[in-house]
Amino acid sequence: MEKYVFYVKDEATKIFARSALSKDDIKKLKQDGFKKYPLEFEAESKQEAIDKLNENTRDNMDSLGGFSATIAFIALTVVIMAVLVYLF
Secondary structure, three states: OOEEEEEEEHHHHHHEEHHOOOHHHHHHHHHHHOOOOOEEEEEEHHHHHHHHHHHHHHHHHHHHHHHHHHHHHHHHHHHHHHHHHHHH
């Protein structure tokens, strides 16, 4: 299995096998405005690495959605309690 790294610039993403990148390649990517994505994935192919990145992103979005729902529920509860305290 090969480790794959991702470089991101706005909407563009470039994927490389880690072993295929030289220091000059990394320097050129940085000069072009690309930044290294903080995660690397071991995969058999680029497509599998992309699939793993997408799965990781989906999991993070699901967790964030659950967290947001919890915060919204707590905020709503606090507002309702404040209204009830004010009225009674």
